[in-house]
Amino acid sequence: MELFDEGLHSGVNLALNVEKVIYREKTDLQDLMIFENSQFGRVMSLDGAVQTTEKDEFIYHEMFVHVPVLAHGKVSRALIIGGGDGGAARQLMKHKNIAVTMVDIDRTVVELSKKYMPSVSGGAFDNPRLDLVIADGCKFVRETDEKWDVIIIDSTDPHGPGEVLYTQEFYTDCKSCLLSGGIIITQNGVPFVQESELKTSYDRLGSLFKDVSFYLAAIPSYVGGVMAYGWATDDMDHRKVSVSKLAERYMEADIVTDYYTPEVHLAAFALPLHIQKML
Ligand code: AG3
CATH class of the missing domain: 3.40.50.150 (Vaccinia Virus protein VP39)
Structure with missing residues (x-):
């Protein structure tokens, strides 16, 4: 299974299972991804950093x-x-x-x-x-x-x-x-x-x-x-x-x-x- 790997802070990585990619696009402004995770529901990331999840x-x-x-x-x-x-x-x-x-x-x-x-x-x-x-x-x-x-x-x-x-x-x-x-x-x-x-x-x-x-x-x-x-x-x-x-x-x-x-x-x-x- 694909892993979402958030390297936002040095020395720490948040790894989230990507159950399913719902959407992925690199816009002129930012790199956006929406995926499904079993704990958090749908997760939206921008430029590799978690922004919003349905559950929290x-x-x-x-x-x-x-x-x-x-x-x-x-x-x-x-x-x-x-x-x-x-x-x-x-x-x-x-x-x-x-x-x-x-x-x-x-x-x-x-x-x-x-x-x-x-x-x-x-x-x-x-x-x-x-x-x-x-x-x-x-x-x-x-x-x-x-x-x-x-x-x-x-x-x-x-x-x-x-x-x-x-x-x-x-x-x-x-x-x-x-x-x-x-x-x-x-x-x-x-x-x-x-x-x-x-x-x-x-x-x-x-x-x-x-x-x-x-x-x-x-x-x-x-x-x-x-x-x-x-x-x-x-x-x-x-x-x-x-x-x-x-x-x-x-x-x-x-x-x-x-x-x-x-x-x-x-x-x-x-x-x-x-x-x-x-x-
Ligand atoms: N605004 C906050 C993003 C913070 C990301 N930081 C992080 N993943 N540690 C997100 C917009 C939500 N409305």
């Missing part, structure tokens, strides 16, 4: 979305940069009063996810509250006059095409697209194997925002342990929200989740010492 995407996307949305409490506009598989969009759509703009550079990812992994976007692309823009996210945030309450940067890792989404310039442009009290969340990799990325983001975001931190979740298909989401806002109160306030908002939002709970939300911000020492 809920963890990644619920924590990406419900943490900032419920911490903020009054989100009416959200922007996703990347996220072409539609997973973050699906979670945002659960909040009935949120309008979403999603900017992805590669239409192919959107189309293939819809076709071969439909549960990931779960109809989000057909929802009139979603405005899908196929464009370069960097250029988009530099040029738009619009503003959002939450910006979710659902990018690939900082190698190749995704690298620009980790620069000081990009974060500065994102900040100018935030409404007052707004929050930016980033995909910040797995600290154990991507320590320097964590530190770099911390410094870059730290020079722009009053409150910069990370929160954690273990995504089984991302090798190396827990992954970190970057958190950046000028509103110091969002991170101090109480568990009872979160529980109230969660009930009011009337959403169904499989990973997120208000308790998990707050606990995710507790950083183990070795991660604190990386900053």
